[in-house]
Amino acid sequence: MDDRDDRNEKRVDQLKMSEEDIPIKQLILLQVLLTIIAAGLTAYFYSPDWIELMLKPGGTAFNIAAGLLGAAVLILPAWLYSIFRSEELRKAVKPLLPVVRNPLGLLLLISFLAGLGEELLFRAFLQQMLGLWPAAVLFMLAHAGFWAVPPRTEARLLFAPFSLAAGVVMGLLFREAGLLAAINAHFLYDLAAFYMLKRNYTGYGG
Secondary structure: OHHHHHHHHHHHHHHHHHHHHHHHHHHHHHHHHHHHHHHHHHHHHHOOOHHHHHHOOOHHHHHHHHHHHHHHHHHHHHHHHHHHOHHHHHHHHHHHHHHHOOOHHHHHHHHHHHHHHHHHHHHHHHHHHHOHHHHHHHHHHHOHHHHOOOOOOHHHHHHHHHHHHHHHHHHHHHHHOOHHHHHHHHHHHHHHHHHHHHHHHOOOOO
């Protein structure tokens, strides 16, 4: 009888794990599709020299440094907010916690794909077509699923101007340093945000 109960509990645990994995798999699939579509649109409309688009005249070292600086500019206010408004932030990010509980390696992959796909779309494609500010506004609106839906907490509402500012920062990085700088800044910010949420709200790292 005990063995049968153990087997049933294992099946339930496996089902729960499968249900938790489905959104992550869908998220990764969507990010891969976004990357392919954005790269295809950029190639079709602009036929770019990809090396020049990635690095611009400044070269690799300047591009990497610019990306690190851009990431620091984005991470600093998020880190300060997580310190001084921790409980407010906890309420805002509660829907993200199932994602944050995943292993760091998986969060790293999600962060990289987000940086790659979104920067290809909003900077390499839309910014070249519409300009820096319209692309930044579209970037903000694309993240409305977080800041424009209930519960409209302080942190969620503040994410609207923050995502607009982030779009401007990454737009400037793309214009002045190259696409790689924007991708690096986006990737590092997302990874740092995931790590902060994981450490602060899931008990990771003791």
